[in-house]
Amino acid sequence: MSPDFIASDYCYDIEMTRAMERHEAKQATVIPVILRACDWHHAPFGKLMGTPQDGKPVTIWPDRDEAFLQVAKEVRKAAENWRNDKPVSPAPTSVHPAKAAPVDGASNAIIEHRSSNLRLAKSFTQMDKDQFQFETFEYIACYFENSLAELQSRNAGYQGAFRRVDANRFSATIYKNGRDVAKASVFVGGQMGAGIYYSQGDGFGGGSFNEALQVESNDQTLYWRTLGMASLRSQRDQELSQEGAAQALWDIVIAPLQQGY
Numbered sequence: 001m002s003p004d005f006i007a008s009d010y011c012y013d014i015e016m017t018r019a020m021e022r023h024e025a026k027q028a029t030v031i032p033v034i035l036r037a038c039d040w041h042h043a044p045f046g047k048l049m050g051t052p053q054d055g056k057p058v059t060i061w062p063d064r065d066e067a068f069l070q071v072a073k074e075v076r077k078a079a080e081n082w083r084n085d086k087p088v089s090p091a092p093t094s095v096h097p098a099k100a101a102p103v104d105g106a107s108n109a110i111i112e113h114r115s116s117n118l119r120l121a122k123s124f125t126q127m128d129k130d131q132f133q134f135e136t137f138e139y140i141a142c143y144f145e146n147s148l149a150e151l152q153s154r155n156a157g158y159q160g161a162f163r164r165v166d167a168n169r170f171s172a173t174i175y176k177n178g179r180d181v182a183k184a185s186v187f188v189g190g191q192m193g194a195g196i197y198y199s200q201g202d203g204f205g206g207g208s209f210n211e212a213l214q215v216e217s218n219d220q221t222l223y224w225r226t227l228g229m230a231s232l233r234s235q236r237d238q239e240l241s242q243e244g245a246a247q248a249l250w251d252i253v254i255a256p257l258q259q260g261y
Helices: 001-005 009-024 062-086 126-154 240-256
Strands: 158-164 170-178 181-186 196-200 211-217 222-226
Touching: 001 009, 062 126, 126 158, 126 170, 126 181, 126 196, 126 211, 126 222, 126 240, 181 240, 196 240, 211 240, 222 240
Parallel strands: none
Antiparallel strands: 158 170, 170 181, 181 196, 196 211, 211 222
16 A cells, blocks of 8 residues: 555556455455555555554565565465365366367467556655655654664663654664763754754754755655765765665764774
8 A cells, every 4th residue: 555556546446446345255355565654544445454563654664674574474374364264175076088278379368569668757746755754754763763772782781772852853872881972863844944854962953963865856756865964975976765864874873883982
């Protein structure tokens, strides 16, 4: 499920309607897979159990492999339940020998020839960009929280502290033997305008920041670009995904500790 799926007349009105009809007739099992944040609970399949866990969109998971693993497990479980619910009928016997299939190459299948070049240019509204910005901010927050926990579990003497201030701000602190050795604040929008901003230390706003992420687009997708103030110079010209944007900010936090703080 994604905003594009719900907005598509073909996917929503035709494919989804047919799938739900087969689900109600117990001819199929529908499993809503939530790829991106969208208002799927009010759709006809909203009463079904979505995956990944708790209906959390795949794009928000810091580890997308874990999200797709949950999807795969749900599909496998549904397939096993489907197989167990179907009685196994004995194969029919016949006194007549089976007829061999024709081997002369004749077939009733109709081969439709078409071009594979079907990609069309897309346009993105300000609403699309705003939604992408807030989805990415949530992704970065989860990415930092999980990274701090993993850093602590792998490195004796280090502790990580994640503090969510509100919907638009969070801070991250790394301690070594009880002494803070790295602090970062990340916030979205505000007086700084559209974008996601990184500031060293635990302050927010105030007109100062050390790095920023700006939403840009091409004719196919939305992406992020750093201003290149504190991140690696090579990242400045890259079109970053949500994961790439989160990694770019995390690299700033941890870089001094990797250089023998």
